[in-house]
Amino acid sequence: MLVLLPVLGNAGDRDFRLNAPAALVDSGLLKHLLPRFSLKTQIRVELVEGAAEVALVPEGEGVAVFSGVGATWRMQVNGAHGGAARFAEWLTSDVGRRTLTSYQVDGVQAFTLPAEEAELDVAVSFAGDAAEGLKLSSVHCGRCHVVSEANRMNAIGSTPSFFVLRTMRDWHRRFQSFFALNPHPSFTQVAEVTEPFPANRPSPIAPVEITLDDLDAILAYVNQLKPADLGAPIKHQ
Missing domain, CATH: 1.10.760 (Cytochrome Bc1 Complex; Chain D, domain 2)
Structure with missing residues (x-):
């Protein structure tokens, strides 16, 4: 288990766990993003292997949030969780996107926003009345x-x-x-x-x-x- 920011005390519905593959962790992007998110919101994020409230995956379902390391990465929010929802909002906001695109490796931008077609609205349906x-x-x-x-x-x-x-x-x-x-x-x-x-x-x-x-x-x-x-x-x- 990798811990980027320690979880202190009982933070209820704020602090949450984030799962990401080794390729994304090794890129250094999360060490750039997560402390800045926590500084802004006072929500701590624990980077884990296994079950988590938020997952960043290179394929499958989820909202396309950025591209890099040979993939378009998608964010999956598992269940209703206040801190996880706040992270999803921040990462897709103008501030979150600027934070993402400002990350550089050897002076070169390492990640970009997803291609325009990945951002197009998709059909969604809900089972409620x-x-x-x-x-x-x-x-x-x-x-x-x-x-x-x-x-x-x-x-x-x-x-x-x-x-x-x-x-x-x-x-x-x-x-x-x-x-x-x-x-x-x-x-x-x-x-x-x-x-x-x-x-x-x-x-x-x-x-x-x-x-x-x-x-x-x-x-x-x-x-x-x-x-x-x-x-x-x-x-x-």
Whole structure:
């Protein structure tokens, strides 16, 4: 077992394990990426052989995140885990990509972003009940987001609508990990996933309390929405 950053104490749903083949470990990329991610987020990553919350693989399923060492590497997030979801968000963000492409070996860029065709949206499907997903979205998400035509006038104008979020190539990953993305952690509880609110820091608003089955239903609902027509391609972080 290789340990890049030691896990200290009980970090609950933040610290996580990462599995990667020897070829990627030996390239030095992870020694470049992971400390920078941990410095930014205070989430520690343990590099392991075997079962892990996140895996980087040279082929198979997963999101294409970078190319190098003779392969296009894909990221697999196994299960719902806050720290792992935060890493997936960071690695595919502008900051994460700049960190990735800045890694050099003997003055030469060692890794690149995946080819454009690897980033194209692929068909996804979800087994949840879309009708139930609409109800859950209206109750839990409609307080801030436009989730359907029915609540178009009742949401907060500064938050993106589900229709706008649906235009993003990684919309499903964003929804799957929403509970780890600010501001949601301060008021969201996912049964058997998130840690209870600290006694001295309760939710500042009526909390969103859902299960993974509820989240599957919401994903099924959003999957059938027609993306907003924004004209030029949307730019987002």
